[in-house]
Amino acid sequence: MNYDLSSWSNLGSKRRRLGDPESWAHLVPMTEEEARVRLRAAPGCHYTYVLIDHHGVPLYVGKGRQWRAFDHVAEHSGRAPRIRSHKFNAIGVSLKAGHEIRYALPGIFPNHDEAIAMEMDLIARIGRYYTEGKAHRGPLTNQTAGGEGTVDPSPEARLARSLSLWGPSPDPERFAAWRFVSEISPKLRSNILKPMDGHTSFASELRSTRPPETRSGSSSSPGATRRRATTVVALAIASGSLLNHETEIPRLLHIETGATDPVRLVVxxxxxxxxxxxxxxxxxxxxxxxxxxxxxxxxFNARALARRVFGDDQLVSLGVLLPNE
Incomplete structure (x- = not known):
């Protein structure tokens, strides 16, 4: 790991002071190998697990099957994700200091429901860092109260979910983005445009171009998907441009809605x-x-792949392709 974790170290100290140690005193920390041995003895079962930092304080409660418990630490063996969660960074603080994450397996069950019930019970008893009332705060980095991941979400989790949902929104800018895209491609069920305000993830953070996947498995001819085609068509329409090779357009789009000012959206x-x-x-x-x-x-692929999805007639009617071109 070559990224700065100093600010997360300070937050970790605050996190560890929260909650009542008696609420997790019954947990038995194990090394990864010890935990794997125990899980091998119960193949196919569901289980509840707890990640424990090098101070002996729980940092995350989850449920899973097979080797799910070990995925969180495994994230640090490769490239760090663009969005580094509190959990990711809390684990990183321990690893960078040369310590191992420990595991507790408080429950192994024959069915999913029992694992969920224990997960939610442990999260409630130990306490999450992200909760509305300070009296209930604890050291866990869980973004929700457990279950299927939608119970009592934190403000961070609520925002992430709201930004990913497709459909009409009470927010006028998000509604404008949805209507603009759905008029181009009613079959697309994905957000490809978002309001400019508050957009903090920029194109300068994009990964280097990698060979795209294809329908045939070859990297020489990327597959034509509706999401890809709609993205380039939306860019062309919003900028008043044709789908021509090397045509340059701004990433910031101004969408007319009939209101006084156009809505500012970005891809x-x-x-x-x-x-x-x-x-x-x-x-x-x-x-x-x-x-x-x-x-x-x-x-060069923009027009060709858009044609495969929409056809020439629709592209002409949308104003991004000239007739007989």
């Missing part, structure tokens, strides 16, 4: 990464890490 980073990988667009002038100044250029 969501996941959607943008997808079309970059598919050799449909190239991100230009991205050194400022600011969507307002970034420029996107269509590449």
């Amino acid at each position: 969501e980073n996941g959607a943008l990464q997808d079309v970059v990988n598919a050799l449909m667009v190239e991100v230009k002038r991205r050194e400022s890490a600011n969507p307002e100044t970034e420029v996107i250029a269509f590449r």
Whole structure:
């Protein structure tokens, strides 16, 4: 790990002071190998697990099967995710200090429901760092109260979920994004545009282009997906451009809604990464890490893949392709 964890070390000290140690005194920490031995003796079962830091304080409660408990530490063996959660960084603090994460397996069950029940009970008793009332706060980095991941979500989890949901939104900017995209492609059930305000994940953070997947398994001809095609068509329509090779357009889009001011939207980073990988667009002038100044250029695949999904007649009617071109 080569990223800075100093601020998370300070937060970890605060996290460990929360909660009542008596609520987790019954947990028995084990090494990874000890935990694996115990799980091998119960193949196919469901279990509840607890990750414990090098101070002996629980940091996460989960449920799973097979080797699920070990996935969290395994994330640190490769490239760090772009979104580093509290849990990810709490684990990183221990690993960077040269300590191992320990595991507790308080319950192994024949069915899923019992594992969920214990997970929720432990989270409630030990306490989460992210809760509304300080009286209930504890050292756990769990973003929800357990179960299927939607019970009593933290403000961070609520925001992440709201940004990923598809459909009409009470927020006028998000509603404008949904309506604009759904009018282009009613079959698409994915957010590809988001309001500019508060957008903190920029194209300068995009990964280098990698060979895209294809329907045949070859990297020479990326597959035409509706999400990819809709992304480039939306960019062309919003900028008043044709789907021509090397046409440059701003990443920041102004969508007319009939209101006094146009809505400012940007292409969501996941959607943008997808079309970059598919050799449909190239991100230009991205050194400022600011969507307002970034420029996107269509590449040779943009028109070809959009044609496969929409057909020439629809692209012409949308104004992004000239007739008989």
